[in-house]
Amino acid sequence: MEVLEGLESNVRSYSRSFPAVFSRARGSVMLTEDGRKLIDFLSGAGALNYGHNNHQIKTAIAQYLESDAVVHGLDLATPAKLEFMKTFCSVILQQRDLKYRFQFTGPTGANAIEAALKLSRKVTGRQNIISFTRGYHGMSLGALAGSANRSYRTASGVALSGATFMPYDGYLGPGVDTAEYLQRVLTDESSGIDRPAAILVETIQGEGGINVASREWLQAIQATAKSVGALFVVDDIQMGCGRTGDFFSFEFAELSPDIVVLSKSLSAYGLPLSMLLIKEELDVWEPGEHTGTFRGNNLALVSATAAINIYWRCRKFSQEVRRMGELMRNGLEAIASKRANCFAVRGRGLISGFDCQTTQIAQMTTSKAFQKGLVVERCGPVGQVIKFLPALTIDTETLGRGLEIFEESLDEALD
Numbered sequence: 001m002e003v004l005e006g007l008e009s010n011v012r013s014y015s016r017s018f019p020a021v022f023s024r025a026r027g028s029v030m031l032t033e034d035g036r037k038l039i040d041f042l043s044g045a046g047a048l049n050y051g052h053n054n055h056q057i058k059t060a061i062a063q064y065l066e067s068d069a070v071v072h073g074l075d076l077a078t079p080a081k082l083e084f085m086k087t088f089c090s091v092i093l094q095q096r097d098l099k100y101r102f103q104f105t106g107p108t109g110a111n112a113i114e115a116a117l118k119l120s121r122k123v124t125g126r127q128n129i130i131s132f133t134r135g136y137h138g139m140s141l142g143a144l145a146g147s148a149n150r151s152y153r154t155a156s157g158v159a160l161s162g163a164t165f166m167p168y169d170g171y172l173g174p175g176v177d178t179a180e181y182l183q184r185v186l187t188d189e190s191s192g193i194d195r196p197a198a199i200l201v202e203t204i205q206g207e208g209g210i211n212v213a214s215r216e217w218l219q220a221i222q223a224t225a226k227s228v229g230a231l232f233v234v235d236d237i238q239m240g241c242g243r244t245g246d247f248f249s250f251e252f253a254e255l256s257p258d259i260v261v262l263s264k265s266l267s268a269y270g271l272p273l274s275m276l277l278i279k280e281e282l283d284v285w286e287p288g289e290h291t292g293t294f295r296g297n298n299l300a301l302v303s304a305t306a307a308i309n310i311y312w313r314c315r316k317f318s319q320e321v322r323r324m325g326e327l328m329r330n331g332l333e334a335i336a337s338k339r340a341n342c343f344a345v346r347g348r349g350l351i352s353g354f355d356c357q358t359t360q361i362a363q364m365t366t367s368k369a370f371q372k373g374l375v376v377e378r379c380g381p382v383g384q385v386i387k388f389l390p391a392l393t394i395d396t397e398t399l400g401r402g403l404e405i406f407e408e409s410l411d412e413a414l415d
């Protein structure tokens, strides 16, 4: 820890909340150098949907390395890339009646968001992006312009422009239809809001506090985008790749986004990989107009293909994720309802937020949980929501044990 404090920039974050040296991990369990065993409900902030070092996926990576196949090739064609595209097309897209082109971007989610916003502006010739209160889309300046958190925005050091924030579903309480408000200001010739190139939305806001948009709200937002000639862009970086039960988080609302942004768990092994899915007619890029050294890294494409083949060829995995999600949510709701505090539980599939209402309770609970063997993080505007993000492959017993630790920790925090 002295090495960290002495040598790593003050900007480090997770190593403060979870002060340990993590040496090994498998599935939903992490081991520390001093011999502690922790259950992982953080899952690399959503980059480890299939667990740590998933052995089936690891085999594919190991074989690829062993064969001296091309690991880095910029965006040159390789068998790994062709295989990924074919598999993603037939197993993920065609089964859902979706048709998209692939754009491999730089490895971060933020870079993929940049590409999505650039493309939307290029297609429409407009500048404004509609994004939503509590939305989070990454740290580079374009993505940050569409992200709501004040402290992140301030840290940019320049004026962030080109985005207008509208209230997300439920932001103004259950009585106000914020989709209707958006429709109103975008169709009124004198609302003061510039015509947007894109409406950029998360179906569930991950960093923003596990705010869950309804099917009707999402459909209305998509319809508004269409009627005002804006691209409908879904940021599925955290909620995609099976987190909500379906591969895409928007399937339940039967949406047809113009652009889908994927990253975090796309590689399925924690390797960096990001991509856009673009409707064919919107693919107006000139060759090389958005580029990057690490586009579609082959090792990540190999693990991504393996995960699709292992988990997404039949419906069973989705059903299992939903079942485990319900177990988790029922467990959390029981914990909330047993206590007099105004705790709220939100989520869908295997993502849940436990809203403690105050930063202090949430913070004390997660730090006690860490001492007792559970890694779980906080989100929301002031870190008042505890975010449950277990691996989709977690077993019932480990999930139950994690929830027990959480409940004990909450009680100690309330004492």
Ligand SMILES: *Cc1c(COP(=O)(O)O)cnc(C)c1O
Pocket (backbone or CB within 6 Å): 107, 108, 109, 110, 111, 113, 136, 137, 138, 139, 202, 206, 207, 235, 236, 237, 238, 239, 263, 264
């Ligand atoms: C994590 C995240 C991003 C940013 O991805 P990075 O890889 O950290 O740049 C963007 N949008 C959402 C919804 C995210 O969860």
